[in-house]
Each structure stands twice: as C-alpha cells, then as structure tokens.
Amino acid sequence: MLEGPSFLVARDLPSAYEQESKWIYNTYNVIELSKGKRRLEDAEEIGSTKSSKPLDPVEKEDSILSQPSDNQGTEGDHTGSGSGSLIGQVGKDLSISCLIRCSRADYGSIASLNRDFRSLIRSGELYRLRRHMGITEHWVYFSCSLLEWEAFDPIHRRWMHLPRMMSNDCFMCSDKESLAVGTELLVFGKEILSYVTYKYSILTNSWSPGVKTNTPRCLFGSASLGEIAIVAGGCDSQGNILSSAELYNSETGTWVILPSMNKARKLCSGVFMEGKFYVVGGVGVGSSGMLTSGEVYDLKTRTWHEIPDMFPALNGGSEDNNTPATSKAPPLLAVVKNELYAAYYARMEVLKYDKKRNLWDTIGKLPEQASSMNGWGLAFRSCGDQLIVIGGPRSYHRGFIEINSWDPDDGPPRWNLLGHKQSGSFVYNCAVMSC
Template identity: 30%
Template sequence: MTTTLPTSFSSLPEDIILSCLARVSKFYRPTLSLVSKYFRSLVASPDLEATRSRNGITEDYLCVCLNVGSKPRWFTLAPFPQQQKLKPIPPYYKHPKSSTVVSIGSEIYIIGGSLHQKKGNRVLVLDCRSHLWRRLPNMRLARETPAADVIDGKIYVNGGSTSYKIENWGEVYDLKTQTWEPLLFTTLDLTTHKSVVPGKLVMGGKVYSMNDDLKISLEKNVCLVEIENMMCQISISKGMLVWYNPEENLGWSRVEGLEGVPRDPYFPGYLTSVASYDRGRRVTVWWKLIVSRCWPDWMESKTEIWCAEISFERRDLGKLWGFVEWSKNVFIFDGGVSSDFFLH
C-alpha cells in the first residue's frame, strides 16, 4: 500500500499560482506576504499585476486625500467591513494645495494648485493600483482650484488663473497626443453643465459659481447625488447633513434618519465633510474625535478620523432619509488635525 502525499500550493506551476493570487484582493497582500519568502516575492512581482490586467480583474475602493500636518496625503480605503482602515500611499514630495482632482479608471489626476503660496501649472498622476506617481506635461497657465472634468477621453480645465484674457479661460488635454490646447468659452458647450444646477456650473461632480466675467469659484463641501433619477445637492451645514433638490426648489432641508452618525453641531465630533462616490449614488461623510488621556504631569491627545457610507431614499415631498451602510474609525493621528482635514 502506497501513501500519496498532498500536493502543496507552492509546488504548482507559477502561472497557476499567479492566476489564483490575482483573484485575491490587494488589501490581503500584506497577510499573504507573511506566508513565505516565495509568496512575498510573488506579491511584489509585476507579473501579478500583469496577470490581473490580462484576466480583467478589477476591484473598487476609495482613494481619499486628507490634510495631515498641513500636507496633503493620499490613502486607500478597503471595501471590506473588516478591512475598513485608511492605508497610506507613498507621498509625492511636492504635492500642491488647492488643486482639482479628476479620475480616469484607476488613475487620479491632480491639476494645478499652489505650492509655497504660488500658483502652479503642474499636473500629477497617481496610479491607485501601483501607488506610483508621474507627471503630465505642464498646463499652459498656472491655475488654482480650477473646474475640471473628463469628457470623451479628454481633460477639460476651466478658470483658476489670474488672466482676464478670454483665450486663457480654459485648456484641454488630449490623452492620446499628450498635449494641451487652448479652450475658449465658446468652444465648450456649457449648456449641459449649467442645466444640472440652475445658475451654477457643474464639472467633475462639483458645483461652481460663475460670474459675468467667467470667473469661477468652488462651492466647498457640496456634492451631487443621483436620487431616484434626480440630481440633488448634498452638503454639510452647521455639522448636519442637508440636501436640496433644484427641481422642487423647497430650499435646503435636513436629511432624516442617519442613525449612528453625528446629527447636530453639539455632538462631539460633528460632521465636517461630505463627498460623493459610486458614480454619484452614495456619499461618505467624515468627522473627527479628539481622544485625550491625562496623567498627573502630562496629557496625551490623539485624533480619530471617522467615516460613514450613506445611501438615500425619498419619502414624501420634501423629505430625504439617509441610511448608514457602515460607520467606522478609519485612522488615528497623534496630536490634532484641522476641521477641514478632508480634501478630496
């Protein structure tokens, strides 16, 4: 009688092992790396990403930018409840402030902004899969908090410069030719962008005010969410989540429900930021809690960053209910952070 020993996973052909590992979420890779030196080398191998790409394997997760220690820092947030912690992305050594962000696939484009209180024309690209940075050709003009959107595979950028010349109002980047071209006000049809929110300019899911001189300004902490085939505005007002439907024009109203998240400005750690995702169907809300421990001769303070995912449902005219899909402390900082810590 002969005994057949079980085949170990590592004895399989490497292409089969890569095919199996490619189906495991990236957020489990640190754990996989602890299995063996062989697994650690496979996880770090570019062949693993090539296998995922070849087999069309993708996964959704959030990339967020926080103002940490007066410097913008990017993080990923896992889509799994047990893994919902912010994981830092290696920073770019000269990351601008007051930039505008758009995304194409897994890549995030950080457009313009200021560095050392000077407007810039740089465009950075962050690959959320590899966590690698690169630069695009510079824009024609330096721009701070411009309006930007991706239309038909091109990046349209408007406003944000100090120039009053109509020919400098905007510019467009062609991803195929990798060149910037001037964008006149008459070139881009703004009818659609201005019809979503009457009297406002909507680009990249953000809402901008625009005066007669074509100068634009971002309306901070306002995002668009599609609710039952209607585009509604969601915002934070005095620590509360509020909403507005331009079609009904009943004014801003408080979102009902929201069990499990701060709901008034007197709650410790009241809501400070809101951002839409899932193609504008849901939002995440953000707030912070200061946790202090005191000893006879010193005190220790830490800041907890909390996040919750909110879905919505219409009930009766003029009422919107919010439902907390999950709520969690996603990161802890030593010391404090500003109230406007959420950037993108």
C-alpha cells in the first residue's frame, strides 16, 4: 500500500492500446524538455489512459483547447520556468493536449515539475477538458475502517491511503452515506447537533467541510453523472421519511431542490441509467416491508414517474424474510452500459433487469469471498464497462479485502481478482470516481 499524495504511485507501460501508449510516450518526451527544476523520477513507467468512448479527432480537440482557460491570469501564468507556456518549446495549448492524455495517476508527478504544472493540475482544468473529450478513468474509493479511506486504481492495480478524516466521535459512529462526483468524494454523516458533509478533493489530496444539502438527511439514495449528483429520500433528524430530492453541481458547489418523488422512502438506492435518475426499493411511511416500486426522474422534463413492481425479485426469498426491512441494506445496484444489475446477497447471485418485461433474470454467482450481514459490508458497483464487488470473508479479527471485476460482455459472471490486501473485511462506504 502506498500512502500520501498520488504522485507517489508508480506506473507501468501496458503492452495493449499501442496507439494510446505512443501518445503517452511522446508526452513524456515533451515533458522532459521542460525539466528545468526537477526530474520526473519514474518517467519510464508512465501509465495508460482509458477512454470511455473514441476520441473525435482534431476538430473536437481544437474546439476545446480554443475555449478560454479558467486558469488564465492566475499564478501558473507568471511563475515557473515556462512562464505560462508549460512546455516552453511547444506552447501551452499543445502542452495541455499532451497532458489530458496522461493517466490521472501521473498528475502528481507532473505537478511536481514546477508551479506552472502544479497550478494547472490543481485548477481542475485538465479534468474539465478530459470530460469534454470523453476521456475517463474510474477509481474506487472505499472505507473499511471508521474515518479511514482507501483509493484503488484498477488500471495500474495500485492502492493509496487517503488522509484521515477529521471529525468528532459522534460523526465517526453515525450512519454515513457517500458519493463521488466530479473530482470530489462527499461523505455525509451526523455530528452532535446537525448533519454535516465532508469533501475530499483529488486536486488537493485533502478533506474540507462540504456544502450541506438544503434538507438535512441520511439513509438516502444517490448517484452521480459527470459533475452532477442527485440525492433523494432518506430521513431527517426526527426520523421522518422524506420524498424530497436535490441536485448537486460539483463545479459550482451548490445544491438545487428538485421536485419531490411520488413516495417517501429511506434505505433506497439510486442509479443513473440512460441519462435518467432512478430510485429503487427502500422503506416507506407506515410500512414494515421493503417497497417494491421504483421511480425515475427525467432531468429534461423535471418530472418523476413511478414504476410499480420494479424491485420484487430480492424480497421474496425465504432466506431473509424473517429479517426486518430496516435491518437490511439498501438494494445493491449497478449500471453498466445502461443495463441494470443487482447483487442478491441472500443467494450470492447476480441478477439483470429486463426493462421491457420489468423482471429480473439470474445470470450467475457473486465471488465466493463476498460475504455480508443482510447486505451490509458488501460493495457492488459499476466501474467503467465492468461490475466490481468489494468485500471479504466475515471475520471478527483483521482479515483481508478483495476487489473482483467482471465485464458483462464476456458472458456469464467470471470474476477477475483485481486486488487483494490485508484490511477489515466489512465495507462501510464505497464510491467510484469517474474523471
């Protein structure tokens, strides 16, 4: 495990993606021209960049690079050896064109070259340009120990320990929700008198107070799409179950109130699918059982539509019928290529949702080591074009954690072990950051 800033992560040059690797190799050669202050220590091992869709060649790139920079007139334009041109021999625009193709795992090393590069990396401009060009990497963030967070880079299969969260004992022991949006990891919890939000930024590798939601809540459903995220439902500090929803924009740092759902629900799950936000399952008002309905929010029309019986498949098994609904984890859902999957923890199965029939089909098994307590302690997420499961065998002592992945295009689930490390085997929170 590597600790500290992300620039301490070593990289490997992959044999695949030859064309992309040439870009990275050329980028390294160009960066070498600007090393007036310090040498890039592990330059021979620059990593690859994973693109979620093919890049539109020169026209799209030129239109993006011609946009006014958010960083103009800042420190980076007047300091360092490049005097704002970054790689002085090729100019700022071509420098940025090279850098957006580098893996985000390399950005810490690049930022250490001089203040020009550091200012550019910390401004977030490169991530904005990457998003416009469809260049995306997916890193997994999870917590197996109170106030401790790990990051995992599945491309290079590297671990990183995040700085410890600073909070009081009440927050440490309270129920917490998490989501990753843009370049931020948000963690929601409760302190002595109120709900609070903490924000981890990959730009600064540090925690800071985050912006609170308009309606304080916990046990809500949430999901992110690029720089925006939506939270819906949950319950307030008095235990009232909520139907309200809010949208967060990570670029402006603001929460906007959305129309309320048709039904109030807590312990629900949220996903984005086909550009729409879905809330599934949960516990409703005056009900002792799990809700079987789902709701979908259309961002264009700003309306909710209820889907009856969207989630009955995981509520009929005799294995967990004796467990109170409030003791069960929210539905374990993930979306890959606009297809919805669920982890049926009681039977250790993976299910796929048939949108046309409004039914779930069993397609295979979960990894053997993926144990849970009524669904708690197990993470089931999408990571780019793959599904991942994070968990370990149930243990009262310090055990180990595994990250397994499966590409649904490869047929029935055949899990590939991405990472394994000694750790607590109970996953408290998990989020995937795509940027």
